[in-house]
Amino acid sequence: MTIEIRALTFDCIIGILDFERVTPQRVVIDTVIDYDYDGEQFLDYAAIAAHIRTRMREGEFALVETALQVLTDTLKISFPAIKSLSITIAKPDILPDCRVSVTKKSNF
Numbered sequence: 475m476t477i478e479i480r481a482l483t484f485d486c487i488i489g490i491l492d493f494e495r496v497t498p499q500r501v502v503i504d505t506v507i508d509y510d511y512d513g514e515q516f517l518d519y520a521a522i523a524a525h526i527r528t529r530m531r532e533g534e535f536a537l538v539e540t541a542l543q544v545l546t547d548t549l550k551i552s553f554p555a556i557k558s559l560s561i562t563i564a565k566p567d568i569l570p571d572c573r574v575s576v577t578k579k580s581n582f
Contacts, residue, residue, distance in 0.1 A: 475508070475509055475510070475511040476506060476507065476508050476509075477505075477506070477507045477509070477517055477519050477522070478504075478505070478506050478507075479503070479504070479505040479507075479519060479522060479523055479526075480504050481502055481503075481504065482502070482503040482504070482505070482523055482526060482527065483500060483501070483502050483503075484500070484501065484527055484530070484531070485498035485499060485500055485501070486498055486499070486501055486530045486531045486533075486534070487499075487531075487534040487535075488501060488530070488533075488534070488535050488536075488538065488541060488563075488565070489536065489565070489568070490536050490537065495534075495536075499565060499567060499568070500565075500566060500567055501530065501563055501564065501565055501566075502563075502564040502566055502573075502575075503526055503530075503561065503562065503563055503564070504560075504561070504562040504564075505522070505526065505559070505560065505561050505562075506559070506560040507522070507549075507553075507556055507558070507559055507560075508556070508557045508558040508559075509553075509555045509556055509557055510555060510557060515555055517553055517555055517556070521553075522549065522553065525548065525549060525552055525553075526545060526549075526561075529541075529544060529545055529548055530545075538563050538565070538576045539576060539578075541563055542561055542563060542576060542577075542578040543578070545561055546559060546561065546578055546580050549561075550580075550582060556582060557581070557582055558579070558580065558581045558582065559578075559579070559580045559582075560577060560578070560579045560580075561577065561578050562575050562576070562577040563575060563576055
């Protein structure tokens with residue numbers, strides 16, 4: 475089975491520029507999760523979305539890459555049924571003429 479959480483949008487502190495360290499900015503997160511469904515065990519997508527939102531807001535990450543690694547590690551610990559995971563963090567407002575994003579793909 476595959477769960478897709480698309481366009482999870484919220485504000486958080488992320489980035490290395492001076493203003494990014496004090497002013498929350500909008501991020502948009504896309505996540506694709508593959509897991510084995512045995513007819514009983516399932517993954518709660520609302521809990522996954524809440525996990526991502528909470529970790530991002532609490533982390534106040536300097537680098538998107540660090541945020542991606544922390545999300546990958548903590549999602550796998552909190553939801554051990556995950557078999558593969560792709561997470562994209564976009565900062566749509568950081569540059570005036572484009573949307574910048576970084577993706578991490580993991581297989582477990």
